[in-house]
Amino acid sequence: DAKTTQPTSMDCAEGRAANLPCNHSTISGNEYVYWYRQIHSQGPQYIIHGLKNNETNEMASLIITEDRKSSTLILPHATLRDTAVYYCIVTGTYKYIFGTGTRLKVLA
Amino acid sequence: DSGVTQTPKHLITATGQRVTLRCSPRSGDLSVYWYQQSLDQGLQFLIQYYNGEERAKGNILERFSAQQFPDLHSELNLSSLELGDSALYFCASSVTVRSGGPPETQYFGPGTRLLVL
Numbered sequence: 001d002a003k004t005t006q007p008t009s010m011d012c013a014e015g016r017a018a019n020l021p022c023n024h025s026t027i028s029g030n031e032y033v034y035w036y037r038q039i040h041s042q043g044p045q046y047i048i049h050g051l052k053n054n055e056t057n058e059m060a061s062l063i064i065t066e067d068r069k070s071s072t073l074i075l076p077h078a079t080l081r082d083t084a085v086y087y088c089i090v091t092g093t094y095k096y097i098f099g100t101g102t103r104l105k106v107l108a
Numbered sequence: 109d110s111g112v113t114q115t116p117k118h119l120i121t122a123t124g125q126r127v128t129l130r131c132s133p134r135s136g137d138l139s140v141y142w143y144q145q146s147l148d149q150g151l152q153f154l155i156q157y158y159n160g161e162e163r164a165k166g167n168i169l170e171r172f173s174a175q176q177f178p179d180l181h182s183e184l185n186l187s188s189l190e191l192g193d194s195a196l197y198f199c200a201s202s203v204t205v206r207s208g209g210p211p212e213t214q215y216f217g218p219g220t221r222l223l224v225l
Contacts, residue, residue: 032211043110043198043216044151087151091211094139094164094202098151 004088009103012082018075020102022088025069031092033064035073037084038101044087047073078106111135112217114199120223126187129220133180133201139163140182141202141214142174146195157182158204189224196221 005023012018024033032051036044048055048062050071055062061074075082087101111134121127133140142154144167153166157176168174171189176182186193198219202212 030210034211034213036216041145041196041219041221043112043200043218045110046213046215049213093211094141094156095153095166096151096214097153100150 003097004090004099006086006088006099006102008100009105011105011107012075012078014080014106014108015077018073018078018082018104018106020073020075020086020088020104021070022073023070024088024090027068027090028092031090033062033068033071034089034091034096035060035062036087036089036098037082038087039081039084044098047086078104080106080108082106110215110217112199112201112215114197114217114220116220117218118221118223120225121189122225123189123191125189125224126185127189127222129184129186129197129199129222131182131184131199131201131217133182133199134215137201137203137215138180139202139204139212140176140180141200142168142182142184143198143200143216144195145198145219146192149195151198154184186222191224194222194224 034049035047064071085101113132138159145151154168156164174184196219200214200216
C-alpha cells in the first residue's frame with residue numbers, strides 16, 4: 001500500500017474552508033484514497049473516498065490531482081466540531097494503514 | 109453513530125490476566141476488523157474476519173486471538189496481558205460484497221479502552 005504524507009497540524013478559522021492536503025506519490029492504479037477523522041479518542045469516522053475523480057458528499061469534497069499523486073480534503077465551512085485528527089489512507093485492499101494524520105484545530 | 113457496537117467501553121485489569129472484547133458489526137456487514145491504538149504506535153490493524161473465517165492478519169501478537177460467530181459478532185481475546193497492551197481497541201465492519209474485490213469502507217465502533225496495571 002502507498003505511503004501518505006500529511007502535515008502534522010493545521011489551524012482553520014470557524015466558517016472558513018479547511019483544505020487538508022495529502023501526498024501519495026507512489027499510489028498505484030487500483031488504489032483508492034480514503035479519508036477518516038478521529039475526534040478525541042472516538043472511533044475513526046469515515047468521511048469520503050475516491051479513485052480518480054473528484055468526489056463530494058454531505059461532509060466534504062475530495063479533490064484528486066490528475067496524476068493521482070496528491071489529494072485535498074475540503075471541509076467547506078469548518079465548525080468547532082470539525083476539530084479532529086484527519087487521516088488520509090491509500091489502499092487497494094482491505095488493509096488500512098493509518099499514518100499520524102493531520103491534527104486540525106478549528107478556531108472560534 | 110456508525111452502527112458498530114463494542115463492549116465494554118472501559119476495562120481495567122492486571123498484568124497476566126485475560127480479557128475478552130466484544131464487537132457487533134453493522135447489520136448486514138460480513139467482515140469485522142480489529143485495530144489497536146496505543147500512544148506510541150498509532151492505529152494498527154490486527155486481524156480481519158469474513159463470515160466466520162479468518163481472512164487477514166496484521167500485527168497481532170500470539171497472545172491475542174479473535175473469532176467471529178455465526179451471528180457475525182466478533183470477540184478479541186487478549187491473554188497474559190502486559191503493561192504495553194494498554195490501548196484503545198477498535199472494531200470496524202464492512203459489507204464485503206465479494207472476496208478479493210476493491211477496498212470497502214470500514215465503519216468503526218466507539219472502541220474499548222483497556223488499562224493494564
